[in-house]
Amino acid sequence: MTDTIGAFFDTAVRAHGARAFIAVPADEERPYHPAGLEWSYAEAAAQVGTLRAALEGAGYGHGDRIAVLLGNRPEMVLFKLACNILGISWVPVNPDYRPAETAYLLEDSGAGLTVAAPEFIEQMRAGIAESGRDVPLCELDTATAFAPTPKGAARTVNGLVTPETEASLIYTSGTTGRPKGCILSHAYEISLGEWYASRGGLIRLEPGHTRIYCPLPLFHVNAGIFLTFAVMATGSCQIVPERFRASAWWREIVESRATAAHYLGIIIPALMKRDPDEWERRHTLEWALGAGVEPTLHRPFEDRFGLPLIEVWGMTEMCRILTDNEEPRRIDTRAMGRPQPGLEVRVVDDNDHEVPRGTPGEMVLRHSAQTPRKGAFSGYLNLPEATEEAWRGGWFHTGDTVEMDETDMITFVDRKKNIIRRSGENIAAAEIEACLLDHPSVRSVAVLAVPDPLRDEEVMACVVCDRAGDAALAEALFAWCFERLAYYKAPGWVQFRDMIPVTGTQKIQKHALFAPGSDPTTLPRTHDFRALKRRETKAG
Known part of the structure; x- marks a missing residue:
């Protein structure tokens, strides 16, 4: 059974133990791992085991939530896996949050422990003070001793973790002003990785070969879940820089031997504005996956750097991506793919009536008529009404305005939500x-x-x-x-x-x-x- 994250990771370790799992490029200015590193699946599993034992020894287990502020340290991935194996929910904190925003997350999630990297300790402490809650704070560096849970002795969690168990609580902006906590289950997160890994076409993930450079934050679903689980599903390697830097992009890609990359729209013009250098001529990228590239820059980028930019659509609540990954791609438009088995799409008006092809409307999604919510998030924490409103009529309402043509190709138009x-x-x-x-x-x-x-x-x-x-x-x-x-x-x-x-x-x-x-x-x-x-x- 690989329908829980612990079992899924264990399967990956047994199949790919000596292969590279996580790599970090060298960066002398970074406060952690300045020389860079590379962990195999087996090496990562050993560290996960140590973290798991420390958490379990401190009394944390099934049903707990732990707020984690580690930035893009690779330990974010290890800590998440250790938590999930025990049935603990991983609640990542955005390093750019102000104290009031961190306080809201702590209050809304009810996290029973906070963990921060040394450079974020004071930031987390300020958030705890603002929340008025007495939440233990532990520094995650070389030590793995965690403050004991107030609940008492450690609990045995064997048999309690199921595919429906909460694995992560990811906060995403909503139209009501406060971020909403998206509950993601073990089954959901595994399905994201398997969906990504099985898209085919220009997207190729090969055991021991594919190394994906991703400068996006690990506290978002893209880098922290969607990519991580695709890597595990295929015996590939995830390369984790601290952040995007145009000046370092090609050098780090070359030095880390990346074969693929993730991008956002902002990355493409930043790279195009730079003068050609030796690093960009030495890269071995085979493809890059992302969203938001301007159509006027799409073809010039591919012509200059010699790799396809594969546009996708996804969101935290429903991250079974749409993707324009088959030739001929429509790179002069904002095309983002077609419906597929397991991801049905309609385009509707404000009354949820389907609009004619070529007419803008809101994109709504479901898995199928029989199981509309399969492969989607479990709901918004403490907001059942908002969850049901998003799913009205048995379709998830994305808030994105799109058009669908006669060939079922979906093209992004605008965002309906505020x-x-x-x-x-x-x-x-x-x-x-x-x-x-x-x-x-x-x-x-x-x-x-x-x-x-x-x-x-x-x-x-x-x-x-x-x-x-x-x-x-x-x-x-x-x-x-x-x-x-x-x-x-x-x-x-x-x-x-x-x-x-x-x-x-x-x-x-x-x-x-x-x-x-x-x-x-x-x-x-x-x-x-x-x-x-x-x-x-x-x-x-």
């Missing part, structure tokens, strides 16, 4: 609106996405204040958000307005803020803070 997509991060406009409304000078606010040439979309805040808006007040509003939210959520643009259009029932009409075809960033009383949206920026 979500801003910046550099791969989903940002809830409502969360930023709530933050700005807490500022004493703000009377009303509307936050929306505006196009950005580098980061896909940027956050624009349109505000009405109780005093004249000037550069100083705009900077104060930016700093207010920057100090309370992850840096990427702060408004890149602040625009002062005399009024914000509303309906007769006082609902904001964002579509009426600007004339069709206009560029909001060029209007008077608009202030640009994009250059300040950096992790190291000190606001104020």
